[in-house]
Every structure is written in C-alpha cells, then in structure tokens.
Amino acid sequence: MNTLLGRRTRVLAATTATAGLMLVAVSGCTSSDDGGSGSKTAAGGVELVKAGQLTTCTHLPYPPFQSEIDGKVQGFDVSLIDLAAEDLGVRQVVVDQPFENFKTGGSLNAGQCDLAAAGMTITEERKKNVDFSDPYFDATQAVLVDKDSGLGSLADAKSKGAKLGAQAQTTGEDYVTKQGFDPVSFESSDAVLNGLRSGQVKAVVIDYPVVQGWLKDKANADAFKVVDNLNTGEQYGFTVKKGNTKLLAALNKAIADAKADGTYKELYEQWIGPYDESAASASPSAS
Secondary structure: OOOOOOOOOOEEEEEOOOOOOOEEEEEOOOOOOOOOOOOOEOHHHOEOOEOOEEEEEEOOOEOOOEEEEOOEEEOHHHHHHHHHHHHHOOEEEEEEOOHHHHHOOHHHHOOOOOEEOOOOEOOHHHHOOEEEOOOOEEEEEEEEEEOOOOOOOHHHHHHOOOOEEEEOOOHHHHHHHHOOOOOEEEOOHHHHHHHHHOOOOOEEEEEHHHHHHHHOOHHHHHHEEEEEEEEEEEEEOOEEEOOOHHHHHHHHHHHHHHHHHOHHHHHHHHHOOOOOHHHHOOOOOOO
16 A cells, blocks of 8 residues: 555555454554553544454445455555544554344444444444444446447346346345346355356446446456446445444544545545545534
8 A cells, every 4th residue: 555645644554364253454653541551441542353453344345435456455444544543542453243143233232342343334224223423525327338238227237128237235235126127136346246257247336436436457458348427315324333432433534534635636636536525525424
C-alpha cells in the first residue's frame, strides 16, 4: 500500500487468522489505555470488543473498498477506518465474514466486531438492525457486459431476456429484482466478474466503483464495457451495534476530519480514481 501524503500515515501488517477467519492488523498509535493494560476502553470512552484493537467485520473481496493485496487487506474502507483507529489510540483488525452476518447486526450483537465496513448501502431496512455512520461515499450501479454481447443497456438486457448476475444480499441484486429480473446470485464481487467472464451470465449489475477497479486491468477493459449507469441514490455508511453512540461519534469525526484536511481526497484518488467532489459533500444520514 502506498504511503499517504500529509500528516497521516499507515502501515499494514498481516497476522494469522483463527477459527478460519482472516485477520489483518492495521497499525496505529498506541495509547496508554490499550492492550498493554488489558483495558477495552479506548480514547473518548469508546468500549471495544478486544483490548487495544478496533475490530472491523467485512466481506472479502470487494475492491476497491477492501480486498487482499500482497497478503494484506487494503482498500478505501480499510484506510478510512484506520483513521478512526488512530484517533482512538488502537490498531485496526479486519475480520472476514459472510455479508449477511453483519448486515443483520448479528456479528455486532455477538461481540465479534466493533463495526462493519463493507461498501454497505444505507437503507431504512438495515437501520432496523444497526446504526449507520454519516455517509462516506455516493454510489451508483453499473451494468457491465461483454463487448460482443450486443447489449446496450439494462432495458436492452431485459427486452432480450439476457441472463443477469449480481452479488447476493446487495442493493444491486434488490434493484434488478424489482426491475423484473431473476438474477443469478454470486457470493462475492470476484465471483460476479468470473460469472460474466465464463458466460454464466450476459450482464452484471454491481456498484460502479467496483467496476472501475475491474476496468483498470487492461485484459478486463479489452473484454468488457459499461453500457448503463444506474443512479439509485445510494450512499455507503459504516455500521455499529445499535446504541453504540460513542463509537459512532468517533467514526463520524474521522470521516469529517478526513474530508476537511484533504486525507479523504488522497484516499479517494489512491483507491477509486479521479476525485468526485460530490463524494465528499453527502449529507449526513438521518438518525
């Protein structure tokens, strides 16, 4: 991972997983109230599930937000949460779990993680189970097809009865289902792309930043193209256990500070692409 410019820097280090879960530690500043004293209370009175670390649940891979690169989990979400971990005086540890586990709040309620960061869209339904941070990213859905598919849009795919793929348990899947499709569900974003590459589906719908990441690879750019961009009004947020107001405040502060001091822009350009000002001007989500 490249070192950021400015006053904040990160070093990522992999650690061995237990119980079949991948854990990746992100180093941060160490306070006097961390694992050394065995305290689970971080700066600002934030209670943690494990002393000295901010435990983040995610579902891999989901580039450019989180994926394993050179043996380390890295990405836009990882870097943003690392800022919050630094403010709390602890390190971040990433835990890979099925998306459903933390979308419903199960992992948070069971004390398996402090928060979830997984390119997760803020929805009213999900708010019933978890508390969301302020939005940190505006997202649209992209329709990606093989260049030889003959398809020119989502409506075209529907009129021609083309088989469509989407990632399971995502708003993209929900959207195309409501549009009358019976999508093939894939477990991960990588599986979505492989489904298109292998011909299991003729088109896929998935978050546009993910497609941007795919098309940075020349082989993908030569084979596939975006034929539609669906503005569904989606915004991403981080989630915490309901009622965890102190951690929520810490996450919101880290997001706001990053936008104010230029770190957000640097991370955006590093992981996603040319900076879109609208990504930093999203209004806070309703409480």
